[in-house]
Amino acid sequence: MKLNPRDQQIFAAVMSTYCNGEGLPVPSTKIAKLKGMAVCSATVRNAMARLEKVGLLYSPHTSAGRVPTDYGFDYWFEEFFALADIANYWQPAQTQLVELAHGLSQRYQVCCCVGLPQVRSQQVFRVEVLDFDSTDWLILLIDRAGQSHNICINKPDDASDTVRYQFATWLNTVFSQQTLIEGLYRMQAMANTAPRNCHDSLNQWTRELSQKLGSDNSIVVGENYLYKQIDCEQSLNIGVSFLNFVEDKLVFKNGVSVLNTENLPFSECNELIVISLPYFQNQEYQSRFCVICPKSAPIEKIIQEFKLIETSNS
Template sequence: MLDPRAQTLLKTLIERYIAEGQPVGSRTLSKFSGLELSPATIRNVMSDLEEQGLVVSPHTSAGRVPTPRGYRLFVDTMLTAQPLSDDAAVKFKVAHRLQAGQPQKVVAAAASVLSSLSEFAGVVLTPRRSQTFRQIEFMRLSDKRILLIIVTPEGDIQNRIMATQREYTASQLIEASNYINVNYAGLSFDAVRRRLRAEIDAVRTDMTTLMQEAVEASSEEASDPGDNLLISGERNLLEITDLSSSMERMRRLFDLFDQKTGLLQLLDVSSHAQGVQIFIGGESHLVPMEEMSVITAPYEVDGKIVGTLGVIGPTRMAYQRVIPIVDITAKLLSHALSQH
């Protein structure tokens, strides 16, 4: 635990470093902290904070910068996030972009909103695609390529391109989709597979083969977790000196986006928590950079958590501004997706 004087100086140091991006010296701390302390006293306190791992002094400067541990203490005990209700224009912009509509488009809009408002990267872990269907349709693309159109019970529309072993005419495809919709609508693809096997003697061979191929195409699509992650504005991070000053940092940064597994795990963990979660530096063990932070919040459909969204940016971000952006976007996305 820090005494009030040390807390005030650490809070002032972090706020000035976030605002200016330069190591903070004792003269700046004396000016902005509101404390009547001598430079020597401030240097002693800074030395104590450095011993506790809360700040560090770069070799090229007499000033100090916060460590991820210092940011964590700041966020947990000193930060007061301003509700977005105080900024009607920002709230209106989010609400306008997240109006009820086709779920895929609304979720994609959320990633874009997070990116544009934060000026960092916005990420959304999308709801896992429904394994049941309300209706399907086959559309012939070429001799052995068919577009499978799936309408989920939630009204979401999903498309798959299927490569078949034989050719189908347009009339055969219409007949197959009609049969499937009448007999199997509302079931999961696994349930359809089981029924097809049980009823294989009663169903025309061509129709069975077509449906099995559709099931396989859907299963393969659903098994790729990367497709459940939407990222917007990752190039914004190229403009941030804290991240782009090192080619090694940038390599790891873009590996993170290319290999989406770590982000998926992080967002999946966040979806089991309530409210906004803040991961600073390497403390999550999933974000590979000390200079990066992730702010997340779960979103719901009809009261049930179905995914997570968030902002990825530098540890030197204005947390008091970004936290409410993530929070209100999650709430408005939940509202839009719950409209029927």
């Protein structure tokens, strides 16, 4: 769709005015008074009528101001933002991810959901098996920085120190220089080489380790802001399953992307939009950083934050 320059200017002004955190219908008089418009209210009303006719705006009530349609939001993102060019191959430290999530949430009253796949992608340097108590061994999966993931597993029938040392040696062979998820696959593939006294328990241990270490994690901040600002009777399932949904929708898309209402899994709520950005480590995809917010949120400012990320990376 091609708008004439005047209609495009007025449409952009309507979007910026609507997306200011309040989400109120935008009257022509307000647009006419904006700095740099230099048009009268009648000119703005005529332009708004044309924008409504082509489906970009609508009027919720007679003689009320205009509100963007879903199509209007899609057009705005497509024509006014070079989203795919913003923050390509962003490679933040984990602390930066967490700080940004909290910062955006507090500044703009939005929800942030961030995938943290460090558990499955952590590379193991060595493994230790400790005698924890009368029923459990404690497995330490330690990376080069000395940080570890600690997992308790049930002892086998023969839990002598000799068997424990043999099992620790085998685990080091399996996990050494591997990521946790690769180590789990190797445990299954190399099960017949494990100490014989451990064979009966190995399937159970592999299953327990897989459940505790083989899945991604996430942080969610600011979810309470959504429930204060939107009309939604059911709680929203925001977490790893939501990130998986976004990944499926935006597979292979780099830079900033936006998912509008019809592309979201929140069937009971049509007021939300998602701004999503993939991040990488050593140029390998890790997960996504997502901002979930009402359509009335200050979207331009949020996208500007990601432009600042792009600048800081260059």
